[in-house]
Amino acid sequence: MKLLFVADPLDTFKIHKDSTFAMMREAASRGHTLWACEPQDLVWQKGSTVQAQAREIRLTGQAPEWFTVQDTRVLSLHEVGAVLMRKDPPFDAEYVYATHLLTQAQREGARVFNRPDALRAHPEKLAILEFPQHIAPTLVTRDINAVRAFHAQHRDVILKPLDGMGGMGIFRVKDDGLNLGSIAETLTRDGRQTIMVQAFLPAIAAGDKRVLLIDGEPVPYALARIPQGGEVRGNLAAGGKGVAQALSDSDWALARHLGPILAARGLLLVGLDIIGDRLTEINVTSPTCFQEITDQTGYNVAQRFVDALEQQLAAGAQAGG
Incomplete structure (x- = not known):
């Protein structure tokens, strides 16, 4: 079966930890053919279908030349077995445009994971906000006065942009309010850009946990990303230490509540970010941590993901007759 990965440039992959690479490796081990393109390679024209200038790749398993190109051609997305949208944020206008092209591909018969309309409906x-019972005190605004009032109420807060990843642009302002105005002005671009502000959760000292949902069911291990060296951010890209651990009772409860809801919307793979027992993000664009969990626990996350993908495809084929 042909699998088309819509992703970042292949030469930027860090294969020792990249989850898309782990998916590719598992799929290739089952005999699937790997194709890759970038969002800018997607094209639609009246009288035709959504197509992509794509490369067939074969994995070598060795960095830095971890793949070889077997073929380059234009593929119609509805002719491949599955399209996997694995482009990293930012969740910007170009990302949204790509999901609209993928929605058109779906109309033409393509099978896209995660569903592009669900990607648009779930900015990370x-x-x-749909699940307020699970989150910390939170404010979404571009009003700097509202930010000041929220800080006055909660005294210790986290400010972050809505379109970042890997901990970029995250600031903590403690009780003294030092630099609150400057940070709020910078992040909101003087009130022109909406941001999120949340009450600081001391449980971050034990890690920002990534809980993976595959077809609505939680992987039994989370990766706790623990801040290092005085950092407030646990993100691995910001220097956090990743420690795999069994899900806690509260992790299980939260995952089992959200899992069926999100799976029913066409989200085959979701990454929940949890601090303590509070939900902080729902990652749907390109959830990671496959390899870290597998390396530390022996639980093969990529195997379970490809199992779920194949089951979805088989079910779709049966439904289509």
């Missing part, structure tokens, strides 16, 4: 910071 804002998706948590």
Whole structure:
């Protein structure tokens, strides 16, 4: 079966930890053919279908030349077995445009994971607003006075942009309010850009946990990303230490509540970010941590993901007759 990965440039992959690479490796081990393109390679024209200038790749398993190109051609997305949208944030206008092209591909018969309409409906910071019972005190605004009032109420807060990843642009302002105005002005671009502000959760000292949901079911291990060296951010890209651990009772409860809801919307793979027992993000664009969990626990996350993908494809084929 042909699998088309819509992703970042292949030469930027860090294969020792990249989850898309782990998916590719597992899929290739089952005999699937790997194709890759970038969002800018997607094209639609009247009288035709959504197509991509794509490369067939074969994995070598060795960095830095971890793949070889077997073929380059234009593929119609509805002719491949599955399209996997794995482009990293930012969740900007170009990302949204790519999801609209993928929605058109779906109309033409393509199978796209995660569903592009579900990607649009779940921006990763804002998706948590649907589940207020699970989140910390939170404010979404571009009003600097509202930010000041929220800080006055909660005294210790985290400010972050809505379109970042890997801990970029995250600031903590403690009780003294030092630099609150400057940070709020910078992040909101003087009130022109909406941001999120949340009450600081001391449980971050034990890690920002990534809990993976595959077809609505939680992987039994989370990766706790623990801040290092005085950092407030646990993100691995910001120097956090990743420690795999069994899900806690509260992790299980939260995952089992959200899992069926999100799976029913066409989100095959979701990454919940949890601090303590509070939900902080719902990651749907390109959830990671496959390899870290597998390396530390022996639980093969990529295997379970490809199992779920194949089951979805088989079910779709049966439904289509």
